[in-house]
Amino acid sequence: MARLGTDILREELRRRVAEGHAGPHEVWIRWPRQLGDVVFALPFFGSLQASWNAEAAALGLELRWVAVGHAIGAALFAEAAPDFIAESLIEKGGVGKPDPWHLVRRWRKAPPVCVINLSQSVRLALGAWMARVPVRGGIADNHLSLLYTHPFKYRDLPVHLARRYEPLLAQLTGNRHLQWVRLGAHNLGGHRGPELLRAAGWTGEPYVTLAFGTRGYGKRWFPEHRTWPELARRLAAEGFRSVWLGGPDEVPLGKELAALAPGSIDLTGRTSLPEACALQEAAAGTVAIDTGLAHTAAATGRPTLTLMGHSPEPLIAPVGPKAIAIRGSAVDSYPGESEGFETHGSVAHRVHPERVVGLLKALLAEAGA
Template identity: 90%
Template sequence: MWIRWPRQLGDVVFALPFFGSLQAAWNAEAAALGVTLRWVAVGHAIGAALFSEAAPEFIAESVIESGGQGKPDPWHLLRRWRKAPPVCVINLSQSIRLALAAWMARVPIRGGISDNRLSLLYTHPFKYRDLPVHLAQRYEPLLELLTGQHHLQWVRLGRHNLGGAQGPELLRAAGWTGEPYVTLAFGTRGHVKRWFPEMGTWPELARLLSAEGFRCVWLGGPDEVALGKEIAALAPGSLDLTGKTSLPEACAIQEAAAGTVAIDTGLAHTAAATGRPTITLMGHSPEPLIAPVGPMAVAIRGSAVDSYPGESEGFETHGSVAHRVHPVRVVGLLKALMAEARS
């Protein structure tokens, strides 16, 4: 069973309830027939990399696409599939190349997004774009086509299925000695999602969390190393792991944290998917469509307009409304979620 995942990390996490529900249903049917299914993830270096250390029964193999500009190499897949044809290829992106390769390989079950007029290449097409429901719920019609069920079941991420065993070791090597900690994910390529002024908000949040007895751990990708170093320098006692972990390792660190504070970025979605308390500071993206999914996840934003004079003076907000959320509010909401988690 080959699953082509979306490009962005948040979208990958949104597809997990569909995948988990499909996997549970089909694994049960296969077991009744005395058959074992092998699940293979294929996708971009950001998306499929989430499964690079996964447990074999969850994802047996993670194939990073090697075509031009990180796109699928259909000829490589076609050659491989002709030698060992899969039973099913499901395309959760709008990749024309992958859909074409599956069609040419005569894969018997081919599911995929029909918005880009690729319905003829699929046995099970479904509409995905521009629907007035959360992105995770948009996979319900495909689940019903493939299993007869339409109820999506949340999938908890952690070391039991994603791996990331070295995450806690990296944390200890950075100076963690076992005290409760909170992970902070500050970075993204989308400026309109960021929490400005960053040299004020994040260090103040770290100071408040430290006063509550929590160690602060900064997480982020390679593109965010410079910003992470700058922010961490203003938060004495915090631990900077920006750019030093794989995605599964970062997720393992989030799973063991007391909670996470993040802007609307991929690590907000992985944190929510671990089931731990997660506060996401929203920029311009609408929560009903893209808010992180999890039992302890809360998305917040500031007022739609400046609420007092001088609020935005002295820095560029890039259109974000996250700057209208004060660190005191974030700490208060996070503590409330932590209390609920303990109960």
């Protein structure tokens, strides 16, 4: 049985103090590739960070937390507060990936006290092993267990993705309890988000953010040129302005949908991830399909309604205190329901905008209470 990570951390920090090492005392975390998976790892991260920061503070020290990952994952922390994530290293693929030799050179004088690999990356795990980082945690499913002091199984487990980190948290802190982490401008930054919204014509009225885009066609809300504009019109009738959010890939569709919903605001492709999250935090609520922005919205604690395709909610539903996931019937409820448009296997198309508005209003009432 591996020694508890907290004990190793404490001993390592004491050794460094005794040797006159002033820091920085870094903890590196390589995040998953997909935005939703990054958000699922946040309860683990927040629980670990709270425990280990307290251990360091008891010795009069501070830990410096470093994020590394793909452009989608690590970009969530690109504008973060220093006490949350001090540095975000975004991989660009190919030569942009961490070179183990470069990491060893960087870590020569002061290796991190811990490197945690929450992805399938070999480079970071190898670099940490070569640099003799004291605590090395990572996913054991990719046959890298020998590089880790604290390996754990992650894939193909019958529990929600967020809970799959419980065994690793237990190894590192002695506690399996995951604590939800609220995202927003206080820790992620993104302070230009409201400025972008005002520049686009927002005058302070309540708004709902709409996250409509994804590369997974089976997750989308077809027929999109009917469902989303109808939802925006119904929200307007309830006193809410609609704000369209999405990435660069969704810009053409966002423009088309906004044109079909006069008065709505299209910020598709115009925000960073932290800015989009700040806008979701300030919104009355969010309606989304099963995409990354559904997970960031839920993580802000604001009312979030996610329209599901065939993805199983028990494993991947957004995590948040005011988040619900809904789907249409598994079979057509009456003849001709799917005629005239492509569904791409999605069942979200069987959910009517009226039901979405009704459920969102219930969430908003709960949030108001």
